[in-house]
Amino acid sequence: MGTDGHDPINSVRSQVTGQPATYDHAAAGAEFLKEHPDFRRHLAADLRGRLQNRYEPLYRILHLSKAEADAFKAVQLARMFIVVTGPDGPLGFAVAPQLSQAEVDQQLMAVLGDERFRTYQDHERRHGVEFAAHQLVMGLTSTDDPLSFDQRSQIVDLLAESSVPFRNGGSASRSTIDWEEARTRAALVLTPPQQAAFERIASREEYVQVREAGMTARLPSPTGTDATSASIFPAGL
Amino acid sequence: MKRASVAPRALGWFLTVGILILAWHLAYATQEIETAVKRHAHLHQNWTLDLANRFTRPGSSELASMATDQPVSEVDRPRSARYPLHAGPPLAEDRARITKLALESSPEFRELQLKSRRAMIGMRYAPLYAALQLSPDEIDMFEAIALEEQDLAGSTQGDNQTHGRPTTGGSKDRSHQAGLDELERARIELLGQERYQLLQHYDRTLPARNVVHRFAATLVANDVPLTRREADRLTEIMASTSPGLQGNADGEKIDWIAVLSHARGEFSAEQFERLEQFASSFHAAATTARMLTAISEGKEPTPVP
Numbered sequence: 001m002g003t004d005g006h007d008p009i010n011s012v013r014s015q016v017t018g019q020p021a022t023y024d025h026a027a028a029g030a031e032f033l034k035e036h037p038d039f040r041r042h043l044a045a046d047l048r049g050r051l052q053n054r055y056e057p058l059y060r061i062l063h064l065s066k067a068e069a070d071a072f073k074a075v076q077l078a079r080m081f082i083v084v085t086g087p088d089g090p091l092g093f094a095v096a097p098q099l100s101q102a103e104v105d106q107q108l109m110a111v112l113g114d115e116r117f118r119t120y121q122d123h124e125r126r127h128g129v130e131f132a133a134h135q136l137v138m139g140l141t142s143t144d145d146p147l148s149f150d151q152r153s154q155i156v157d158l159l160a161e162s163s164v165p166f167r168n169g170g171s172a173s174r175s176t177i178d179w180e181e182a183r184t185r186a187a188l189v190l191t192p193p194q195q196a197a198f199e200r201i202a203s204r205e206e207y208v209q210v211r212e213a214g215m216t217a218r219l220p221s222p223t224g225t226d227a228t229s230a231s232i233f234p235a236g237l
Numbered sequence: 238m239k240r241a242s243v244a245p246r247a248l249g250w251f252l253t254v255g256i257l258i259l260a261w262h263l264a265y266a267t268q269e270i271e272t273a274v275k276r277h278a279h280l281h282q283n284w285t286l287d288l289a290n291r292f293t294r295p296g297s298s299e300l301a302s303m304a305t306d307q308p309v310s311e312v313d314r315p316r317s318a319r320y321p322l323h324a325g326p327p328l329a330e331d332r333a334r335i336t337k338l339a340l341e342s343s344p345e346f347r348e349l350q351l352k353s354r355r356a357m358i359g360m361r362y363a364p365l366y367a368a369l370q371l372s373p374d375e376i377d378m379f380e381a382i383a384l385e386e387q388d389l390a391g392s393t394q395g396d397n398q399t400h401g402r403p404t405t406g407g408s409k410d411r412s413h414q415a416g417l418d419e420l421e422r423a424r425i426e427l428l429g430q431e432r433y434q435l436l437q438h439y440d441r442t443l444p445a446r447n448v449v450h451r452f453a454a455t456l457v458a459n460d461v462p463l464t465r466r467e468a469d470r471l472t473e474i475m476a477s478t479s480p481g482l483q484g485n486a487d488g489e490k491i492d493w494i495a496v497l498s499h500a501r502g503e504f505s506a507e508q509f510e511r512l513e514q515f516a517s518s519f520h521a522a523a524t525t526a527r528m529l530t531a532i533s534e535g536k537e538p539t540p541v542p
Binding site for chain 1: 335355450460472521525533
């Protein structure tokens with residue numbers, strides 16, 4: 001669901017349920033938030049916490065001051081929009097006035113400056129693989145070999161570099177990591193106990209990659225042709 | 238004469254083709270609507286699931302990640318970015334069916350899944366392995382027992398994996414219970430009584446440990462990491478002050494006031510300050526998740542459960 005208000009599901013829904021296609025879930029959500037200030041307060045705190053968790057490594061990489069980090073968060077908050085479907089229809093929740101992507105980028109550039117904005121954009125391209133570094137950090141807590149911040153950054157980098165779309169200038173994602181390549185690169189960065197933890201994540205992810213590829217191959221197409229003939233497994237399996 | 242007979246024939250031909258096209262469009266549109274409504278219902282269902290689990294497991298989004306079998310980043314991304322818009326994500330029953338078929342038909346896929354399950358057990362128990370100083374052989378045996386236990390509990394039907402040791406249920410028959418008892422005996426034999434008791438304690442305090450690990454992850458960017466001893470200590474504090482924290486859906490049951498009160502003085506000033514911030518955002522997240530679930534069910538989102 002974009003901030004442009006276009007809602008394909010809503011338009012089809014209106015055909016089926018008879019609810020007017022002009023139903024504005026963002027307005028309905030805003031009204032709901034007005035009537036439930038406690039909920040709004042918790043939601044705002046929740047969203048700010050999520051932004052903090054997501055961008056804290058970036059704050060350090062960019063050497064942001066607290067004021068800059070707060071300004072950065074305020075801009076990012078303007079693109080957070082949550083939709084919940086209740087019995088009476090979808091409600092769209094935003095705790096800050098919504099901005100278009102172009103407006104967000106413009107404001108972030110004003111906060112960060114050109115060079116740091118480019119670093120931020122590069123960081124965003126790596127976001128799709130950060131989960132694995134996060135899992136590794138958590139997996140090594142309570143051990144004698146915790147992951148340092150530098151190691152964490154190296155893991156994010158090597159996972160991104162092990163992804164073809166990233167190397168081609170796009171974004172890295174969970175489904176595009178070449179785990180064999182990542183293992184080789186990680187061996188240069190991690191201690192043996194850390195490598196054991198990395199291996200667990202890699203094993204899990206390789207299975208998920210194959211399974212999800214199979215799921216996608218089996219999705220029904222809009223023309224009604226079930227792609228059952230497509231192999232659930234990549235060649236070689 | 239000839240011209241007069243061609244006109245009605247052409248008209249009839251055009252009408253037939255027109256009706257056929259109209260029928261095709263109607264069928265196509267109906268199918269599209271059905272697909273979209275199905276997808277919509279699925280989105281709703283998954284959103285509720287995401288919310289219910291988002292803040293109640295090892296990490297903010299790890300919770301949803303584990304519950305939905307999606308990684309952190311995938312959970313945060315819009316679903317439309319992950320699946321073709323026309324189709325939406327496969328429905329839960331479709332996923333289970335497809336996975337079951339794949340497991341039955343491909344030994345390679347079974348092998349991958351087995352490795353994945355073993356990895357998940359390892360992720361869960363790695364701190365325990367270190368604390369008990371288990372040898373590689375002992376770890377291998379420990380994980381083999383856990384896998385067998387999962388199989389016996391029927392927790393791996395389709396792809397509905399559990400990530401640790403399944404709990405026994407009253408509805409299971411006697412032979413099933415006997416099988417579980419036997420595996421428990423094998424575990425005791427492997428670890429010995431003393432280490433087995435430590436395992437039981439570890440399992441009891443695991444929900445607290447998961448929260449602590451999530452907190453620890455937030456410290457990495459600040460160069461004030463928790464040591465193993467500090468992580469263990471905070472786990473003990475949380476487990477003892479928040480007895481309601483029994484499972485992964487109990488995020489709101491953490492008594493943060495008590496946790497902070499006990500933790501004061503046991504950690505560095507910076508760590509403690511970060512813990513206060515973490516407590517605040519964790520509580521907000523857990524409360525919001527519950528409130529959003531209430532909204533999706535048409536109930537009032539009350540701040541206190």
